[in-house]
Amino acid sequence: MEWQWILILIFGGLVALMLTGMPIAFCFMLINIVGMYVFFGMLGLEQLISSMYSSLNTFVLLPIPLFILMGEIMFHSGIAPVLIKTIDKWLGRIPGRLSMLSVSVGTILSTLTGTSLASVAVLGSVLVPEMEKHGYKKSMSLGPILGSGGLAMMIPPSALAVLCGAIAELSIGRILMAIIFPGLLMAVIYAAYIIVRCLLQPSIAPTYEVETVPLSEKLLDTVKYVLPQGIVVFLVVGVIFLGVATPSEAAATGCLGTFALAICYRRLTWEVLKKSVFGTLNVTGMIFLIMCGATAFSQILSFSGATTGITNLATELAVHPMVIIIMMQVIILFLGGLLDVVSIMMITLPIFVPVVITLGYDPIWFAVLFLLNIEMAGTSPPFGLSLFVMKGVAPKDTTMADIYWAALPFIGLDLIAMVILMTFPGIALWLPGLMG
Secondary structure, three states: OHHHHHHHHHHHHHHHHOOOOOOOOHHHHHHHHHHHHHHHHHHHHHHHHHHHHHOOOHHHHHHHHHHHHHHHHHHHHOHHHHHHHHHHHHHOOOOOHHHHHHHHHHHHHHHHHHHHHHHHHHHHHHHHHHHOOOOOOOHHHHHHHHHHHHHHEEEEOOOHHHHHHHHHHOOOHHHHHOHHHHHHHHHHHHHHHHHHHHHHHHHHOOOOOOOOHHHHHHHHHHHHHHHHHHHHHHHHHHHHHHHOOHHHHHHHHHHHHHHHHHHHHHOOOOOHHHHHHHHHHHHHHHHHHHHHHHHHHHHHHHHHOOOHHHHHHHHHOOHHHHHHHHHHHHHHHHHOOOOHHHHHHHHHHHHHHHHHHOOOOOOHHHHHHHHHHHHHHOOOOOOOOOHHHHHHHHOOOOOHHHHHHHHHHHHHHHHHHHHHHHOOOOHHHHHHHHHH
């Protein structure tokens, strides 16, 4: 059978199973069992079990539960609201003050939580009621939180960056370094958009009287609540950059620093620890189950000749290689409105990464574009997960239409960031090139 028909059957069966409402991990597992049996008989089923075991029996995946645990501790211990109050004291009366606060805090939280859903939940529950009280329009209250919450994918520690590296078989340390500047670039673009739009349309973010805070109080709170977060960031990012720790070791030191921080603030209670551990086990179990399916799925595509066939087809197209990269981004963006981000990783990475390498592009650069794209997927209507998290924490009169319209401008800003990264790949590749 030609590889084209095999590919159609594999994805057709996958889509059919998804439409039944079956969990995505089980859909992939069923496709893997059938595929391995068809290609190799009973020997294929033995190979499936072996590949599932080997896919999880590796230290490459160790940062995932540790990064998730960091985020759970930060979320349940209530450290984030204190951080928000501290940064709030420094902002003064700039245009779109509370929207700028959401971007500032969202950027810092991204270095501590590792998960965008947690960031959106924290920022939405704390800041949206405050914005509503001061007369902010929903486009300028919900949108900045959805955008800045997604930065957790683009700034280390990012559990999805680790998963991306594991599925694509790329250096996780280099991916974690490569996403830093693109994440900061996105934050700067968000901030510039908020300031410009609030200057042009003051009614969407009315100014209000801000209490004057003594400089001594600002500095004291910064030392108490912001600088310690910088130590945790160094324990994750700094040790990887200096080459003194692997991503797994850095995740362990960062997790230890987060626990120490919660203890110092006297917020590490038994209830916080229990909720954090159970939340980590729940998310990690789901991700590891999906990883089992992802490895076997990649093998089926390879054994069937589909991966080689698609790679050859892409390289033989009479178009510029960048056109193919753009087509990939369009496909990922389309899938982002229909599937969750992990499913998109499983479906596309095993096919796209070999093509990218064959075309001569740096796969680390492509991984950054990929993560930026699935960050957009989290806020893409109609099924982006961050949209539903926002619905859960927003005021009761907020409709899904309000959330969709608020998210669209920030999806456009993400597209601008993507164009910049495509034009200037050095933004992503400079830091990995300096790694120890």
